[in-house]
Amino acid sequence: MTTQRKAPDAARRNEAARRAILTAALDLAGEVGYARLSIEAIATRAGAGKQTIYRWWPSKGAVLFDALLMLSEGQDDQPADLPDTGDLEADLKTVLRATVDELNDPRYSEPMRALAIEILLDPALAADFAERLDEPMRELKRRRLRRAQQAGDLGPGVDLDVAVDLLWGPLKNRWLHREGPLTTEFADTVVETALNGLRPGQSSSSTSR
Amino acid sequence: MTTQRKAPDAARRNEAARRAILTAALDLAGEVGYARLSIEAIATRAGAGKQTIYRWWPSKGAVLFDALLMLSEGQDDQPADLPDTGDLEADLKTVLRATVDELNDPRYSEPMRALAIEILLDPALAADFAERLDEPMRELKRRRLRRAQQAGDLGPGVDLDVAVDLLWGPLKNRWLHREGPLTTEFADTVVETALNGLRPGQSSSSTSR
Amino acid sequence: MTTQRKAPDAARRNEAARRAILTAALDLAGEVGYARLSIEAIATRAGAGKQTIYRWWPSKGAVLFDALLMLSEGQDDQPADLPDTGDLEADLKTVLRATVDELNDPRYSEPMRALAIEILLDPALAADFAERLDEPMRELKRRRLRRAQQAGDLGPGVDLDVAVDLLWGPLKNRWLHREGPLTTEFADTVVETALNGLRPGQSSSSTSR
Amino acid sequence: MTTQRKAPDAARRNEAARRAILTAALDLAGEVGYARLSIEAIATRAGAGKQTIYRWWPSKGAVLFDALLMLSEGQDDQPADLPDTGDLEADLKTVLRATVDELNDPRYSEPMRALAIEILLDPALAADFAERLDEPMRELKRRRLRRAQQAGDLGPGVDLDVAVDLLWGPLKNRWLHREGPLTTEFADTVVETALNGLRPGQSSSSTSR
DNA sequence: CGGTAACCGAGACGGTACGTCCGGTCTTGAT
DNA sequence: ATCAAGACCGGACGTACCGTCTCGGTTACCG
Structure with a gap:
């Protein structure tokens, strides 16, 4: 197949x-x-x-x-789209927390890591994977962010691919390189920080410390 | 040795x-x-x-x-610290552009990728690498950001490790997973976006360039 | 079949x-x-x-x-019997020369060698082959020699199976083990030597040829 | 080696x-x-x-x-030559009986048969075997027969290679193709028949039946 | 200053896994 | 029921490397 x-x-x-x-x-x-x-x-x-x-x-x-x-x-009713309740921050946290849970499930985690390594070794597999899984997923993410941008929740000049990298990249890195524990708190912090930016600003209130 | x-x-x-x-x-x-x-x-x-x-x-x-x-x-006079001209954004761009150049140098790139993969496979090597190279480098980055935070260029509630992830992670990902071309423009965009955040704001200097 | x-x-x-x-x-x-x-x-x-x-x-x-x-x-009208002109030596040479020709025909030779090897490996096939081809052929040979013995052309004490071995064996060996060129001269020499024996005697017509 | x-x-x-x-x-x-x-x-x-x-x-x-x-x-003090007591028939029987014993020893027999089959399959091995074992052995046999010929125990016109085939071939065939029991009686009969020839003669007295 | 203990290049060794070929059995659809 | 086609499980092929182990030869320290 x-x-x-x-x-x-x-x-x-x-x-x-x-x-x-x-x-x-x-x-x-x-x-x-x-x-x-x-x-x-x-x-x-x-x-x-x-x-x-x-x-x-x-x-x-x-x-x-x-x-x-x-x-x-066997388990998913194919998530045709990312959730969109109108609250971008909440939606992103929902999605990233789910990702954290999946990556902490040992049934998925080890085979996935094995696959990730294979992809690094095998360009043909990398292409196959990108085409059939990674790119469609990224498109889903881009789509959600584009809607947010149109709704004015994202800066108009923001590059959506960079935005995806900022939001999902840290999770992927922590997981693949075992750089630290993968918690929902971490996911929340990443979302907040990426949305508000690192600079001090009026909206840096959030739930964070 | x-x-x-x-x-x-x-x-x-x-x-x-x-x-x-x-x-x-x-x-x-x-x-x-x-x-x-x-x-x-x-x-x-x-x-x-x-x-x-x-x-x-x-x-x-x-x-x-x-x-x-x-x-x-043979080449470096070991960079004991990251540059600090007082202009955080400019300093970060300088550093990330240098990283981009290094990662685009084939002399470094392939051996480095090989090492990165080995690290994924071998926990002992991972520990050695983290202790002797990765953690010191991360401490340098944290230190520069901490100074910026003290100078008021970074939000007071920002988690410095997350900040490092947001700034350096996207580069590492693009390079390791060959997710796209690694350009200095990309580095600049990442710095700007990470600093300003994804939300629309007064300082959205992003598009200007 | x-x-x-x-x-x-x-x-x-x-x-x-x-x-x-x-x-x-x-x-x-x-x-x-x-x-x-x-x-x-x-x-x-x-x-x-x-x-x-x-x-x-x-x-x-x-x-x-x-x-x-x-x-x-497709070719033979099954040779129901070996030739019997009354001249044993001539008849044997006729038969052996025909065998030599057959064994030198590449159409037969390679498949036959393949079959011979299979027979060495597979006792069931060996039995089948012996029953359906080898033993009938040997009986034909024995019958011709028995008539010769009755006619006084063969010593009365000669074991007919040994006689068959002496006459046909050398040909089979040379062919199967590729021990040397398979010529009609060789067939003739074998017949003469087997009939006259190795000892010197009055009928040593061997060299005459 | x-x-x-x-x-x-x-x-x-x-x-x-x-x-x-x-x-x-x-x-x-x-x-x-x-x-x-x-x-x-x-x-x-x-x-x-x-x-x-x-x-x-x-x-x-x-x-x-x-x-x-x-x-x-480990066992032989290399038989540098075939026995030569002056009595050709007795010497040949001695040698052939020893061969019969060896071929009936299961320690030798099965590996030897395996080797014989390999030789049929592999021309390179066949050449190696011929050069290093078969040809030297045949030369030993030829030498003994040549001395017999010089002593007048063998017809002057006898082809020594054919003589070897007549004497040793039947044993090899019986053994390799499992054409019948390999007994010392068979060896004796072969020697007598080959020496005296198949034709009736004055010397067909021997020990045989 | 001569002995010896480590180094070094070389590569044989017992193993594990590779990716391929073929043996003999089983299944499908068509005739 | 036979046939062409070919998937299937399994066993062996011959090759590539792994990590360990000897073997001589060559330093370089030490008594």
Whole structure:
């Protein structure tokens, strides 16, 4: 269902094997971490032949990617859009807190970190990931911010991509580089600081210290 | 000169071999990228025995770390502090533009990316790196911002670590994840946006440029 | 038409597929030799499914066996008996020279060698081959020699099986083990030497030729 | 010590590993037969890495070859020549009976059969084997027969190579193709028949039936 | 000033995993 | 029910590196 090597007949695909492989990949990523994750181990754990993996996925990273997509599917009614209650700050905090919770869930966190590392190693996977997950997500974020800008909640000159970086980047960094604990308080502080700016100003009241 | 395993006699160390190994690591990281960088290849390229590497460094990442330190030494009169002309915005732009230039220099960029990935994989290396490079650098940044805060150029309630994340994080992300071109314009925009905040305000000098 | 696994309905068998498979086996044996001959390649070359092979033959060797039988059919009016002109030496030379010619024909030689090797590896195939081809042939040879013995052209104490080994064995060895060129002169020499024995005697017509 | 791939440093070779590998190959050949003999299994059984095998031997057959040489060494005081008591028939029977005994020894027989099959599959191995074992042995046989010829015990016109084929070939065939029980009686009969020839003659008295 | 203890290049070693090939079985759709 | 097609599990292939281990040879300290 992901990037393919040489057109195997997708219709004949064994769905049970696919799920077993993705589940095994998820489990192993959680158990041993990226550095020791091997295709051989995934195949063995899944009770599958290695060729079955190589037939459908071009790399370890592609397996992880699909595995995480599988994990997301069963549960979400696809969040077609970010919340928009009219209160930008509250909405952003809601979204970022949810992200914090997800990144603190070990079921997601380790496989995701493994995928993130694979993406750094494999440009082809990076492109695939950017196109199919990262860019759509960023577009959702940009859209919400654009509405805020039109409503006058964001400065008219603000570059929306930079705004996204300022809001979501710190979370991603803390998580990926394990630079500190990932709490909802941190998420709130980031939102407030990014919105109000670092300079002293009239609106620097917020909830913050 | 870095983390050591079991007390080899540093006095007897062959400096020529050390430099050959670090240079080989640097070159190879630039040529083949992290994914294909192997200790075996470094040893061969350096004309060194593998044992000579294992004797002095605990991991591939530690070699890269030292290699980058070697690269930095010959050139800098160690910047003991960040510039402080009194104009925070200008100072920050100066520093971030320099960072952009460094990250765009292929001599640094590929080995650094390789090191960054190693750090994600190896907690021991991560700790070493944090202690010896990352935390001191962050302290420098915090110090400059603290002075700005005392001078009233930063809001009194601003969390300095968050401030550092907001200012330096977007650069690091763009570079590491190859999310887009790394330009001095981008650096400037990040500084302005982070300082002024995303909300509309009296000081929205953002668009002016 | 050969050894079967579990009663497939021979009546419904696709004759075209059978011929395509046997032809492909013959061709491939000639082209790549036994060591690289695979059922997969035969199926692909024949445009047949692997299952079609496994349905009708128990092993690669069985395919080769049938393939060689097919090759022999189109041409011979089954030699029900060895020639018997009354002149034993002349008759034996006639037969062995024919064998030499056959073994020098590349169409036969490589597939036959492949079959011979399969037989060494697979006792079941060996039994099948012995029963259906080798033993009948040997009986033909024994019968001719028995008549010669009755006619007084063979010593009364001679073990006919040993005689067959002495006459036909050297040819088989030279061919299978590529121990030297396989010529009609060699066949003649073998016949003469085997008949007259190695000891010097009155009938040492050996050198005369 | 045999055919090598790319000049590894033979001086540094680990003799213990070499012996473990050869012994494992011998044992496995005896236990599972050629068809299921794998380099992987040899390495595992020997407690060696696969690379250690590939470093020193070009193929499975080369390992077997060396293994059999090792087996022959410890025991024989290299038979520099075939026995020559003056009685050709007796000497030949002595030698062939010894061969029969060796071929009936399961320690030798299965590995030897495995080697014989490898030789049929691998021309490079065949050449190596011919040069280093088969041809020297054949020369020994030829030499003994040449002396017999000079002594008048062999017809002057007899081709010595054919003579060797007639004497030793039947044994090799019976053994390799499992065409019947390999007994000392069979060896005796072959010698007598080959010496006296198949034709009736004055000297066809012998011990035979 | 000669012995010895560390270094060094080289590379063999036991292993793990790679990505590929093929064996033999099973499944699908069409004839 | 056979057939072409080909997915599937599994086992072995031959290769690349890992990290450890010897081997001689070469410093450089120390008695």
